[in-house]
Amino acid sequence: MKTAHKPRSEMVAETRAKLTAAARRAFATVGYANASMDDFTADAGLTRGALYHHFGDKKGLFEAVVAQIDREMSVRLNVISAKATTRWQGFVDENIAYVEMALEPEIQRIMLRDGPGVLGDPAQWPNANACIMSITTNLAALKEEGVIRDIDPEAMARLISGASLYAAQWIANSDDPGATSKKAVKAFRALMEGLLVDNKCPG
Amino acid sequence: MKTAHKPRSEMVAETRAKLTAAARRAFATVGYANASMDDFTADAGLTRGALYHHFGDKKGLFEAVVAQIDREMSVRLNVISAKATTRWQGFVDENIAYVEMALEPEIQRIMLRDGPGVLGDPAQWPNANACIMSITTNLAALKEEGVIRDIDPEAMARLISGASLYAAQWIANSDDPGATSKKAVKAFRALMEGLLVDNKCPG
DNA sequence: TTCGTTCACATACGCCGCGTATGTAAGTGG
DNA sequence: CCACTTACATACGCGGCGTATGTGAACGAA
Numbered sequence: 001m002k003t004a005h006k007p008r009s010e011m012v013a014e015t016r017a018k019l020t021a022a023a024r025r026a027f028a029t030v031g032y033a034n035a036s037m038d039d040f041t042a043d044a045g046l047t048r049g050a051l052y053h054h055f056g057d058k059k060g061l062f063e064a065v066v067a068q069i070d071r072e073m074s075v076r077l078n079v080i081s082a083k084a085t086t087r088w089q090g091f092v093d094e095n096i097a098y099v100e101m102a103l104e105p106e107i108q109r110i111m112l113r114d115g116p117g118v119l120g121d122p123a124q125w126p127n128a129n130a131c132i133m134s135i136t137t138n139l140a141a142l143k144e145e146g147v148i149r150d151i152d153p154e155a156m157a158r159l160i161s162g163a164s165l166y167a168a169q170w171i172a173n174s175d176d177p178g179a180t181s182k183k184a185v186k187a188f189r190a191l192m193e194g195l196l197v198d199n200k201c202p203g
Numbered sequence: 204m205k206t207a208h209k210p211r212s213e214m215v216a217e218t219r220a221k222l223t224a225a226a227r228r229a230f231a232t233v234g235y236a237n238a239s240m241d242d243f244t245a246d247a248g249l250t251r252g253a254l255y256h257h258f259g260d261k262k263g264l265f266e267a268v269v270a271q272i273d274r275e276m277s278v279r280l281n282v283i284s285a286k287a288t289t290r291w292q293g294f295v296d297e298n299i300a301y302v303e304m305a306l307e308p309e310i311q312r313i314m315l316r317d318g319p320g321v322l323g324d325p326a327q328w329p330n331a332n333a334c335i336m337s338i339t340t341n342l343a344a345l346k347e348e349g350v351i352r353d354i355d356p357e358a359m360a361r362l363i364s365g366a367s368l369y370a371a372q373w374i375a376n377s378d379d380p381g382a383t384s385k386k387a388v389k390a391f392r393a394l395m396e397g398l399l400v401d402n403k404c405p406g
Numbered sequence: 407t408t409c410g411t412t413c414a415c416a417t418a419c420g421c422c423g424c425g426t427a428t429g430t431a432a433g434t435g436g
Numbered sequence: 437c438c439a440c441t442t443a444c445a446t447a448c449g450c451g452g453c454g455t456a457t458g459t460g461a462a463c464g465a466a
Contacts, residue, residue, distance in 0.1 A: 007433095012443075032320075033236065036423065048424085049445050057425075117235075117320030121376040155390035158373045159366040166365020167358075173324040187358035194397015210462090215414075239452065252416050255454075 016054055016064075018044040024065045028106040032062060032114040062118055066125065069111060073101060074130035081134075088147055091138045092192055095164055096185055098131060102168025103177065112165055123158070132161050148195045156195070163191065219257055219267075221247040227268045231309040235265060235317040265321055269328065272314060276304060277333035284337075291350050294341045295395055298367055299388055301334060305371025306380060315368055326361070335364050351398045359398070366394065 022044035026035035037048050037058055055061040080097045084090030101107055116122055123132060139153035167184040174180040225247035229238035240251050240261055258264040283300045287293030304310055319325055326335060342356035370387040377383035 011433095015443080038423075047445055050443075052425075053443060112319075113323070114320050116315075116372075117317050120316070121372045123373055124376055149393065151390050151393045152386050155370075155386040156394070158369055158387070159390055159394055162369020162372075163362040163366040166361055166368065169319075169324045169365075170326055170358075170361045173327055183355050183358040184361070187354050187362055190352060190354045191359070191362055191394065191397065194394065214462095218414080241452075250416055251453085253414075256413090256415060260454075 012054075015046065015050060019046065019051060019054065019061065020064050020068060023061050024068070024106070024110070027062065027065060027110050027114065029109075031109060032058075032118055059118060062114075063125075066110065066115055066119065069107065070125075070130060073107070073111075074134070076101065077131060077134060081138075087138065087142060087145070088196075091135075091142060092189065094134070094138070095160060095192065096188065098161075098164045099168050099171070099184060099188060100181070102165060103172050103181070105172075108168070108172050112169060132157055135160060146197065149197055151195070160192070163188065215257075218249065218253060222249065222254060222257065222264065223267050223271060226264050227271070227309070227313070230265065230268060230313050230317065232312075234312060235261075235321055262321060265317075266328075269313065269318055269322065272310065273328075273333060276301075276310070276314075277337070279304065280334060280337060284341075290341065290345060290348070291399075294338075294345060295392065297337070297341070298363060298395065299391060301364075301367045302370050302374070302387060302391060303384065305368060306375055306384070308375075311371070311375050315372060335360055338363060349400065352400055354398070363395070366391065 019041065022040040023035070026040040026043070037051060041048050041051050051058075051061060055064060077094050077097060081090040081094040084093050102112060111122075115125075119125055135157040136153050139148065139151075139156055142148045143150065143153060167188060171177050171180045171184055222244065225243040226238070229243040229246070240254060244251050244254055254261075254264060258267060280297050280300060284293040284297040287296050305315060314325075318328075322328055338360040339356050342351065342354075342359055345351045346353065346356060370391060374380050374383045374387055
């Protein structure tokens, strides 16, 4: 016997996992457009037939990869915000972590560069972008508690999210990511502190 | 005679203009990936030969279109900021205009969606994104005058720019762009007012 | 004016990548 | 044990891109 007989559902899960893993690597390195389906399915020890069977088309597989990464990001962010002592602190930490996560090439390329081009506005993605929802609920609670000024939580969440993403791109493409990251985080902190009700130009 | 004889340089300029115009329409409507070079060169009354001669490849033509739109945006923004009475007012107006401009489908698709995917980080584009530079210089001046708090102008310009872009995408994809636009502009204004030194929870 | 050169395209060809239609072996339920 | 479905692989055709080549018109020099 070559391989022990497993139930079919397990084999399927394995196949899907192999495909998403191989595609994820290809998308992250050469980008969506330059990733050949023949190539990365072969890397997974399969053919395009398997891909079309499970994911419909190239875009479908890309969606699956995006969803996977989004889940991972969400988990990591929740861990960070849970550690904080105050809600405001957690909020700030979470956003800064978001900026820093976007430094990772995989997230940079798949989620920030190719993602919007292939799937459209991130806010409209199937999984509804767990990150933005998290920010929104945090802002709503902070407003309720009187910590921040009276602003629309969702609108502000979008703005902050956009600022994070763009900052990350700036950092990732700069000559000295370390130094740029410091500047970006500092400015980002200042931007958010402007939302506090008792904002008094902190020294 | 079919056409009056013009000097060669004029004919070339005309050809380039026809190509960029046709490509611009195609890119704006069906997107970069789905725009067939054979199709839109034919629309311009030409063939792919002309395209490769003048722009090298599809990406090269896309760059030219992006540069053209960027110049137009820059001009429009300058007009707006010039009208304002104070520097701060001009700064705010310019940014809000930026958000609103991004509602236009052409800018939305070419500059915000496909642009980053095809050409990479907007901050690294050949023309160096005139908009960001404009914001940066404004922030530097405002800091000098003591209107805003002590922050790194370039870093803050990136954050604000990112917030604008993202807000625009949110608006453009929403069910009720008009209402969403109002919410976004209000939040955006609040975000920027947080930068003022004498920020005292206005309203 | 004329002739050689360069320019500004058009034409022709081949390759690669995607999608679909079809084949097939293994698994599954009755 | 058999009919049916599932999970892939294989085969085929088409469209899009890049390149190599062809061609007529514009320009400069004698």
